[in-house]
Amino acid sequence: MRLKTLVGALTALALSTGVAMADWPQKPIQILIPWPATNDPSTLVATAIAPKMSEALGVPVKVVNKPGGSAVLATAELARSRPDGYTIGLISIGPMITQVLRGKTPYKNQDLVPLGLVWSSPFTLATRADAPYDDLDELSEYAKTNEVRLAHWGLGAVPTLIAMKAAEIGGFKWKETAYGQLNPLLVVQGDADVITFSTPGLTDYLESGKMKLLAAMTPERLENYPDTPTVSQQGYGEAYSVWFGAFVPKGTDAEIVDKLSSAFFEAMEAPDVQEVIQNVGVIPNKTGPAEARKIMDSELDQFGAIMKNLGIIQ
Incomplete structure (x- = not known):
């Protein structure tokens, strides 16, 4: 009897989870930005993206700025958030890679799941x-x-x-x-x-x-300054991108990750969003969840070696 009760409970849990997934989303989604709103490119682009995502997902999407701690405070809040698909963060390579390597964060890189890398700063x-x-x-x-x-x-x-x-x-x-x-x-x-x-x-x-x-300091020469060679082209190191990515907490259902990723990237393609991207000067750098994780894993190793060699970390 106990076995039947246990099986019944597990079945009910599975069914209730499935229903919840089928009904997602049911409440507003927020996009955390770990920098002040004033003249911040990510805030400007995210503000243009939010209504497009809202239209696609059927719930309000709002941008929330929570600056502090060199972007670590908002990133830590994101890592602590419920993995229910209602909190997204736009986080850069610093708080995701180099600050983690320096031991300056209360979270690990693996505590966040990428929807993808979205753009980079020139x-x-x-x-x-x-x-x-x-x-x-x-x-x-x-x-x-x-x-x-x-x-x-x-x-x-x-x-x-x-x-x-x-x-x-x-x-x-x-x-x-x-x-x-x-x-x-x-x-x-x-x-x-x-x-x-x-x-x-x-x-x-x-x-x-x-x-x-x-x-x-980009993998390719800048479109507006084609006569300026990159650091790599001049023979002074590898070509790295100062990227920004969209993330959710670890444990977020894979279906939700895919839906959020698709909605975000589709919103980026809207003509008025493209105009904002052009005006603020970020470089679109669209990379899906799996490829983003590969890039981050590789950069954890690469920047770890650089920082050890420079004596920044042990």
Whole structure:
């Protein structure tokens, strides 16, 4: 009798789970953004995507900004959320890979499941227009006998690691400083010599002739700056993408993952969303759940080796 009762209970549980899955979604879905809303590209694109996803899924989809802790706070909240498909996070490579490797997070990379990688930020190394070097070779020669001050987001930031690796290959060392509020004016006003920064934020300074680009920190040359070779093309390290991905907590049903992934990527194709993507300057980098996991697993190994070699982690 006990066996029948147990089997009946398990069957009821399975059936109730199946019904719940069939009825999903039944309440609003939120997209967590771990950065402040003001002028944040991910917020702008997600805000354009949300109504398209809402139309496709039949429930409200809203964007919620929860900045703090170099994006770790919102990522940790996402990892703790119920795996029911009602909380998505737009998380970048930093809090997903390098901050995890540094032991700065209360979660593991595997605590989150990717819907896919969605876009990347076109980071570059930039300097003043009158700097006595125009590329990484010239910078390396100059830096061997002169102090070069690098302004960056922090040692756990991927652009910083790319710059540190480039210096190692070039045989010099930066005088580096991390800034909580990184700004190109640090270079323009002479407080720093070189900066790692997303190219759209440099546009005004480049067009006014106050700054110039030394290298693109992207796998391919930037469409708007085709004459600027990448770090890799100049022989100063691998081509990495400063990617952003959509994630849900571990344990989310595979069917929900697929539905959310499809809805997100379909929304990205809408003409008005494409216009926003073009305006904010991110690079669409659509990669599905399985391929995204492969990329992350590989980068955990690669960045782990880089950070150990640079003495950032043990």
